Amino acid sequence: MLLDVRDLETHFYGDESVTRALGGISFQVNKGETLGVVGESGCGKSVTALSILRLLPKLTARTVGGEVRFHGRDILALSDREMRQIRGDRIAMIFQEPMTSLNPVYTVGRQIAEAVQIHTKASRSLAMAKAEEMLCLVRIADPQLRVNNYPYEMSGGMRQRAMIAMALACSPELLIADEPTTALDVTIQAQILRLIVDLKERTGTAVMFITHDLGVVAETCQRVIVMYAGRIVEQASVIDLFAHPAHPYTQGLMRSVPDRRRGRQRRLPEIPGIVPSLREPIVGCSFAPRCPFAIDICRDKTPALRDVGSSHAAACWRAEEVMGA
Amino acid sequence: MNGPLLKVQNLTKHYPLGSGLFKKTIPVIRAVEDVSFTVETGETFCIVGESGCGKSTIARLLMRLVEPTGGRVLIDGTDIAGLKKDALRAWRRRMQMVFQDPYSSLNPRLTAGQIITEPVENFECLGRRRHQALAADLLRKVGMSPEMMHRLPSELSGGQRQRLGIARALSLNPSLIIADEAVSALDVSVQAQILNLLLDLQQQMGIAFVFISHDLGVVEHIGHRVAVMYLGRIVELAPCEALFAKPIHPYTEALIAAAPVPDPTRLRLEAPVEGEVPSPVYPPSGCAFHPRCPLAVERCRIEVPPLVPMADGRVVACHVRAPATEISGNPALAGDRSILLAQ
């Protein structure tokens, strides 16, 4: 097991309120696997990534409970210095908008080389050679010319490739990708997804793939966790999840995506209502107010994640009935 | 009146790059190049394409938020390009727009009620009571409670704001609504709510939509006819079902293949199309798609392919898949493409 997250709890502090962005989530990432994290905006999927890497804004957010074990060591207890050595070297991250995460005043090659130099004690020229090699790996045409490009001289797709090159330059064991293709066009998205899957197979890096798009999950991941209102509501292999969703939220999510197999011009099954505010404590299941399956127990007691099949867990009192529906 | 509700003929828009005070030739962005199509009453006409293909520019041209470089936009047979101020304002009642971003398209300083009744107040003076009744009525139409009329946009969720945007568009009882990426900024579950709302409104009020989107799944779900655009030109225009069942233009094919499908058991065989969308300032010669096209032949590099009508009522611009020879024997058809497009 590469990464073991237990009861991770993160709060955001506003002027008068506390937002419970993560309400105690536990999951594992195994060596070399691709784990998808899906959910809609505000469900806590990005906060999970930032909490693991300890990149939360210091003034407004704090991880108040739980542990994150990387190779068995709790990285939440490490000093900042030790954390910096893990970040980038053994756990790397790519973001949604590559333009904001690349420094506009340095060439792409230099930024990759710098990442290499921080973690290995390679010489400048060796690091530049490595940068060129990485650009070649992510299939940027003419890497020997492109190393000298500034980020603004590249297209969105190419910048995302450069970001991936930078993230993979130190051969990390875990790559956290936060909506890496959301800002890209469909044809470019397909190229980048294909690239990430290929590279994962070649380097054996585990990938945690954060996205809102069920289609992207289906095409890239082996295992999936579904998040809603700061909690994990379902966890399963990708095949099981799409074949028999066991949480009414997962089911609702899948049905509300337009799908040609169900016929056109029909009303889509919608999830009524809106996501609950995380400022007030939630009693019972957070999905109960929107859930067609909700019964009294759902409104009183919060369901825990429990097994509903081999390697398939759901946090729902009526998961068996949901699966049958 | 049996003519089409909206008829677009050879619409073209070039944006100059920078001001040309000291330069002799100003490079232009060819945002929209010679686009023609028609929209029938009560129909959903979709425009798909990737960023920079000109689909949003078309929306703004139709609303005359920007002036076209060339071409005509006819609504019920009247050319709106020739209209002057007051006539233009009157005409705007027939055509309204729903914007992409539910955050920036609502004035943050006005209440929900003020926002949705503003278009009506531009044309007539409403008393306080009629104003309230109208606001309540519009809110109910888009599935919101009338109490919401006193809220500010910042107190509403993304989905609710987009409902306000739709209510504002409905307030003038238009016969055509242009929706520019109206559901793209929303979460899937909210997106489903809004799409259902649009479908309901169309059924109840017979409104036609020009639905602009990059999301093929959504387009396939609600569209009647679809135009696929690449670098400012329509490359394929077809009835929705036919297009998705059997795309003819290689770009349409690539676009459909690239869209992720929420089905993990589906095997992805074909490799994604290579390369990226070229700059609209210096588009490739001939067919703009030829540098990325697996089928490209010599002719594609030299000659812009014309839109050629196919047997099933679609038009395709491709030298390989839809050679122009088919119609060369019929000059009547070749002469006026817009007749074909109206079919």
Next chain:
Amino acid sequence: MALLIVLALAAPLYAGDPLSMDPFKRLQPPSAEMWFGSDNLGRDVFARTIFGARISLMVGLLSAVGAALGGLLIGVIAGYVRAFDNIVMRVMDGLMSIPTILLAIALISLTGSGVGILIVAITIPQLPSVTRMVRSAVLSVRERPYVEAAVSGGARLPKVLWRHILPSTIAPLMVQSAIVCADAILTEAGLSFLGVGVPPEIPSWGNMISSSRLYLSIAPLTIFAPGICLAVMVLAVNLLGDGLRDLFDPRAKRGR
């Protein structure tokens, strides 16, 4: 700031006559009768300082209002009517390249001195900065989808401007006005010091500093009183500007 305004407005009620001269009480140290002592002509420095505040405030506020209104008008026109934009902004650039004080001196020497002309002379050089600010605010708002939405809803130009564009220029305009106000107070003091501002018989801080600089070692209060008041006033106006900015900035309010 409020304290200063109240003090200045209420001046005639408690301070002595700022103009009466008493040749026998020249350059006196502070006393119960004259709190800050007297100046070279035997005038009450305290009374003159307080009355000086009225002049300074009046010049500052009127210049700020003048610059704000003028700048708003020109800025909105330049921002919304494309044809004027280039011409107006080049003129403003031209104005901006001339130092404020020189321009004011030039204007005054053309017309002769007086408080009214002084305010105009101070206002004109401040126009470019306000205009620029308003123009950029208008430019950034006019591209917003909600303005386009209003236009496609059939709104007439004046309504679009009044309802959708003007409100979002008000916040930065208030802040800019506060800065202009502070600047105007300083400029007035500078001009008066140079002798081209307010006529010398009218008490103004610039006049006072100017006329007392010769007697710095004998009667330090004659120069420090108006000097310190000037500094406090400018600081207060600037703080007011900061406060206004925080009040109007929607980002600060939303807190997210």
